[in-house]
Amino acid sequence: MRVIVDAFGGDYAPLEIIRGASLAASEYGIKILLTGKKDEIIKTAEQYRISLGGIDIENAPDVISMSDEPRSILKEHKDSSMAAGLRLLAAGDGDAFVSAGSTGALIMGATFFVKRIRGISRAALAPIMPGTKGPFMLIDSGANVDSRPEMLLQFAQMGSIYMSNIIGGGSKVTVGLANVGTEDNKGGELQRQAFALLKESGLNFVGNIEARDIPFNAADVVVSDGFTGNVILKLTEGVADAIIGNIKDIFMTNAVTKTAALLVKPHFKDFRKKMDASEYGGAPLLGISKPVIKAHGNSKAAAVKHAVRVAADFAAKGVIGQIAAAVKPDDQSQ
């Protein structure tokens, strides 16, 4: 098992990426192939005394940034650490790929260099999010702006397989359709048609779910078009940040509230950990023919370590083979 890691993607690259890769290599014994500027990787590792045991490096002279056009990964930035990693994955030089870099470029590059699974019409970004009762998946969270009902069905199939293999829940993994009400006929044309397909899918479909029930684990896999999913993902972050910011301000009001803060601090740490989805290893890019994981842009070493662990698990469990088998009937009918 070898996981390819983009050393130059993310807000804290390359230092925290190298640190996380090193932790994954030492703690889990996973072989790593780092892509990026080789000299800088070696220099950074020396400077911060990070072990490169179990880690190979493939030189890639360029970096694709958040402000670059996603399409530029195919041309202007084809020698970036991300593009290089994806090509190595396609060539079989590793079993999975992890990047904390530009989401748009990763989707574009993965689709072009690694290709989709046969029968899958669109790849989807599927972050694992924190709910009050544990993690759940949101699919698609923005890989696609426009979606058709059959795409939502495939998102549900892929999400169910990933969740049951990687996160837990086995055959009981539930699927819900994000909608404006719980009644069967809610939503627009897209939702009504997707509902009909999901009902006949053989998946553990619990029906339409309202946005207010999403954080309370209304379903293990929340299916949505990419536009709505992106709003759900980012608004969840925004509302959580706004409320937690307000609560921090309350605790900083005066000496009395600061004392209160000290009293509850250990419990808040547990809460923050529960809210932090990074231990679930970031977002798989489902529908691509090899395992690709998008780590959050703000990933530090621990998040990168978890992403590498999950990427290895994603490969080891044969999730992609299961997805390919699940969509095969559709493929044959084409």
Next chain:
Amino acid sequence: MRVIVDAFGGDYAPLEIIRGASLAASEYGIKILLTGKKDEIIKTAEQYRISLGGIDIENAPDVISMSDEPRSILKEHKDSSMAAGLRLLAAGDGDAFVSAGSTGALIMGATFFVKRIRGISRAALAPIMPGTKGPFMLIDSGANVDSRPEMLLQFAQMGSIYMSNIIGGGSKVTVGLANVGTEDNKGGELQRQAFALLKESGLNFVGNIEARDIPFNAADVVVSDGFTGNVILKLTEGVADAIIGNIKDIFMTNAVTKTAALLVKPHFKDFRKKMDASEYGGAPLLGISKPVIKAHGNSKAAAVKHAVRVAADFAAKGVIGQIAAAVKPDDQSQ
């Protein structure tokens, strides 16, 4: 000034509605016309010693519930307290209408009995929501499932006029388009076309806004199609409830954390008040030819009182005349 109030709409009807109406009558001197079962209103007022000074009652024998089909307000439930109130509003027996009942029925009934403003193609539900820096408006939050770009432009026009007159901000009221990124070309066809219209509108348009910035007052008026807006409204409630529930649990852990809770309690009260949008008087149903306010289904007396105050203000400020004037060019071109 007389405000018509649906005494039998909402989770705590009729008691809390009558209480709120009575408070509005006594505190603000606003005349009230309550609709609903007259005997029950009088009996409830007597039982709970609620003054009915300044309050008239129009008997309506029926109630439309949350589980009734919205369309039933036109036929099976045409004698409901909500339908009666809307017809009285249309007939000029009051200047504004407040209901905490079924949103769908209210939109249907208002559109049918009271009619839209000439030139407005769709009414929109526009709740006032709590942001970190103060209230903002979300329009449309679910009156329409499918929206066209020109409808979003009208939502922006109506929302700007309401906010500047009723909530504050004057001519500086900003408008943003809810989208999956801040760049000008983001989103699907609907968003790109709406963006072009908003840019040319003469409104104070700040461009596309990402969902994560919505709680931080990225715009005073957040414009959205009704499907996405409904998700934004309900997910904001859901995430806030989930986090606040978690924090309550932390404070209840043991004697130490309970002590901490006591120390910060007064500050949390301020925070809860800030988060509680009910003092902004609920959601105007914009585009209807007379002022209609949807109070939250869980409204208690204070929320009803605020809704009555805002409804009176909505009428007194001539908001509907301003909206009619703003959309007149479109009307003439038809």
